[in-house]
Each structure stands twice: as structure tokens, then as C-alpha cells.
Amino acid sequence: MADAFGFSSFSNGAEAEEDPAAAFLAQQQSEIAGIESEADGLGATEDAFGEAPAAAVNGDMFEDSNGVADSYAAIAQVDQLRQEPESLRKWREEQKTRLEQLDSASKAAEVEWKEKAKKELEDWHLHQQEQMEKNKSNNRASEDAFVKECDDDSPGSEWEKVARLCDFNPKTSRQTKDVSRMRSVLISLKQTPLVR
Structure with a gap:
């Protein structure tokens, strides 16, 4: 028994239950087949923009080569067919070259900074080593002087x-x-x- 929305209810009766999803898919396939036959009858004419007419009445259903309805693929295909203006194409190319130049400049600056940091680190280590040597010699001299004073009786x-x-x-x-x-x-x- 079907309810108000077209779904069959679960009952213990003897009537055969029908899968609602299968019924919906069959209905959609029959509608798509009807639309395709109408489109084939009209012929594949192009409109003023060089685009083929849409296969569905509401523009939601397009069919690709595999027979699967995909509105996004059809929109992407139409977008590829359109030519972008020359000014946009030039701007994209200029933007791409500008970004490549910025990338190369930033990589060169990064290499320069790394070399500078490496040199500064080496200088710091050298300075630390010299300071340690000075401290060692001063400590030895002060220790010798202290021992000498302690031994003086x-x-x-x-x-x-x-x-x-x-x-x-x-x-x-x-x-x-x-x-x-x-x-x-x-x-x-x-x-x-x-x-x-």
C-alpha cells in the first residue's frame, strides 16, 4: 500500500513490495529518453554563441558521452568552448611571468639569507672559541697567582x-x-x- 508520498508501507500483506528507488530511476530514465528523442528530432544546431542547445528543458540535465547526466561537465565544456578576451589572456600571461619572477627573487633572497646566516654563525663560533681561550688563560694565570700566594709563608x-x-x-x-x-x-x- 502506498502512502501520500508514493512510498510503499511495510505490511504483512500478500501484495508485492516495489523498490521506490528503482521506480524513481526508471521514471527518470524514461524522461531522459524522451528528451533525447526530442533533441534528435530538432537536430544539433548551434545558437548565436557557437554553443549546442541544452538537452534538458530546465537546464539541469546534460548528457555526456557515457550516457551519464552531469551538469557540471557540460558547463565546463561550454566554458572551454568560449574564447576569453585578448586583454584577459595577456593579463594572465603577465601575471604568470610576474609570479615566476617573484618566486625566483624570493628563492635567491632565501639562498642569500642562508649564506649570510651561515657566515654569521661561523663568526659567532669563532668569537666564542677566542673568548673561551682568553678565559682559560686568565683563569690559569689567576690560579697560579693564588697558589703562589697561598704557598707564601x-x-x-x-x-x-x-x-x-x-x-x-x-x-x-x-x-x-x-x-x-x-x-x-x-x-x-x-x-x-x-x-x-
Whole structure:
């Protein structure tokens, strides 16, 4: 039994069920065949623009060589048949050459930047290596001087060693810890040594 839309309902009755999709396809094929016969009767005449007339009444259905209706393929074929104006063709060619020139210029600039970056990186590594060598030599010299001072056991030079290790100028060390009390204790010990 068919409902208001033409679809058969599922029932347990004895009537044979018909596939709605198959019925729709058969109906469409018969309409297309009718349109083709009308188009064959009219002949393949071209209109004023050099285009063949459309096969369907509403312009939605075109048929290609395989017999498949495809409106997009037909539209693309009509577009290819039309000639674009000379000014547009020249503009497209100029645009293409301009884009190729821009591409080649950007690739050349990229190569130049890479070479420049490579050179700067090599210079930086060289500078870093020189700086490391200078630091190593300075550290070795200061270590040798420190070891030499530590090995010096001359009497009466103890306070000079302590004085070199302590910074007694309060203006130079603003960001360090407050060691003014320690400084005052060391100065008082230097002036009046402890008696044992």
C-alpha cells in the first residue's frame, strides 16, 4: 500500500513490495529518453554563441558521452568552448611571468639569507672559541697567582692576606651581604691582638 508520498508501507500483506528507488530511476530514465528523442528530432544546431542547445528543458540535465547526466561537465565544456578576451589572456600571461619572477627573487633572497646566516654563525663560533681561550688563560694565570700566594709563608703577612680577601671599601659592594660587623671585628683584632 502506498502512502501520500508514493512510498510503499511495510505490511504483512500478500501484495508485492516495489523498490521506490528503482521506480524513481526508471521514471527518470524514461524522461531522459524522451528528451533525447526530442533533441534528435530538432537536430544539433548551434545558437548565436557557437554553443549546442541544452538537452534538458530546465537546464539541469546534460548528457555526456557515457550516457551519464552531469551538469557540471557540460558547463565546463561550454566554458572551454568560449574564447576569453585578448586583454584577459595577456593579463594572465603577465601575471604568470610576474609570479615566476617573484618566486625566483624570493628563492635567491632565501639562498642569500642562508649564506649570510651561515657566515654569521661561523663568526659567532669563532668569537666564542677566542673568548673561551682568553678565559682559560686568565683563569690559569689567576690560579697560579693564588697558589703562589697561598704557598707564601713569610711571617707577618697574614693580615695582608686577610686584607686582600676582604673588601674594606663599603662603597664598592652595594649588592652583597652586610659584612660591616665582620669588618669592624677584623680591624679591632688587627689593632689589639688577642693575648694568649
